[in-house]
Amino acid sequence: MNLHVLGAMPIANDNYVAFTFFIGTMAMMAASVFFFFELSNVEKKWRTSILVSGLITFIAAVHYYYMRGYNLDTGESPTFFRYVDWLLTVPLMCVEFYLITKKAGAKVGLLWQLIFASVVMLVTGYFGETIYKDQSVLWGVISGLAYFYIVYLVWFGEVAKLATATSPAVAKANKTLGWFVLVGWAIYPLGYIVGTPGGLFGIPATDLGIGGLNMDIIYNIGDAVNKIGFGLVIYSLAQSEKSA
Numbered sequence: 001m002n003l004h005v006l007g008a009m010p011i012a013n014d015n016y017v018a019f020t021f022f023i024g025t026m027a028m029m030a031a032s033v034f035f036f037f038e039l040s041n042v043e044k045k046w047r048t049s050i051l052v053s054g055l056i057t058f059i060a061a062v063h064y065y066y067m068r069g070y071n072l073d074t075g076e077s078p079t080f081f082r083y084v085d086w087l088l089t090v091p092l093m094c095v096e097f098y099l100i101t102k103k104a105g106a107k108v109g110l111l112w113q114l115i116f117a118s119v120v121m122l123v124t125g126y127f128g129e130t131i132y133k134d135q136s137v138l139w140g141v142i143s144g145l146a147y148f149y150i151v152y153l154v155w156f157g158e159v160a161k162l163a164t165a166t167s168p169a170v171a172k173a174n175k176t177l178g179w180f181v182l183v184g185w186a187i188y189p190l191g192y193i194v195g196t197p198g199g200l201f202g203i204p205a206t207d208l209g210i211g212g213l214n215m216d217i218i219y220n221i222g223d224a225v226n227k228i229g230f231g232l233v234i235y236s237l238a239q240s241e242k243s244a
């Protein structure tokens with residue numbers, strides 16, 4: 001594979017997919033610089049959380065750089081890079097939940113539960129998008145179950161309980177992160193429905209009236225909203241507790 005990773009190839013005016021990969025790269029890079037520089041601007045107890053926010057967007061920036069080149073070169077979805085990126089960044093988002101609730105006694109076991117559910121969610125989604133395309137509905141449903149388990153933990157389970165026990169500011173931040181998981185992460189199954197032949201439980205995306213949308217554009221929007229948004233919630237939590 002000979003990728004245009006240096007980006008010598010121009011983006012055609014009407015190539016919206018390539019454009020969102022380009023903007024995605026820039027947005028992730030800018031967000032990483034922001035989080036890394038702000039490390040010195042937050043209290044010590046928040047530094048690891050802000051560092052993880054920066055790592056999430058930095059890992060995404062590197063993957064977006066490659067995905068952008070791959071997509072320009074082949075015109076195809078960079079599914080492999082996409083899932084490698086998610087497999088690294090989504091568990092790091094789980095680490096964020098663990099870090100903010102650690103003070104109230106979050107155990108490493110809870111972190112592993114979150115990470116395990118996220119890996120199941122992503123690996124089954126990868127199966128449905130690549131190896132077992134014909135059974136994309138089945139794999140999408142299994143992935144969805146793991147997704148709802150994460151939603152449950154954050155909204156009603158151990159994470160929610162610990163967040164309430166930590167401090168009002170952490171409880172509030174956990175609520176906001178919970179909305180990101182419930183609404184922001186729901187963007188991804190939409191991309192999956194649009195991009196896999198099974199559609200929604202066998203209804204093709206075209207019949208749902210969303211067939212004209214592009215899977216990569218939807219995933220790219222999801223990543224920008226969720227990776228940068230997550231980091232900013234953690235950042236404002238750190239700022240709100242600055243003088244406390």
Ligand SMILES: *C/C=C(C)/C=C/C=C(C)/C=C/C1=C(C)CCCC1(C)C
Pocket residue numbers: 086089090121122124125126139140141143144147185186188189192223226227
């Ligand atoms: C930074 C990347 C993030 C936050 C990625 C999140 C990805 C998901 C929540 C994906 C979920 C999926 C389903 C719930 C069902 C269909 C298959 C997936 C993997 C797209």
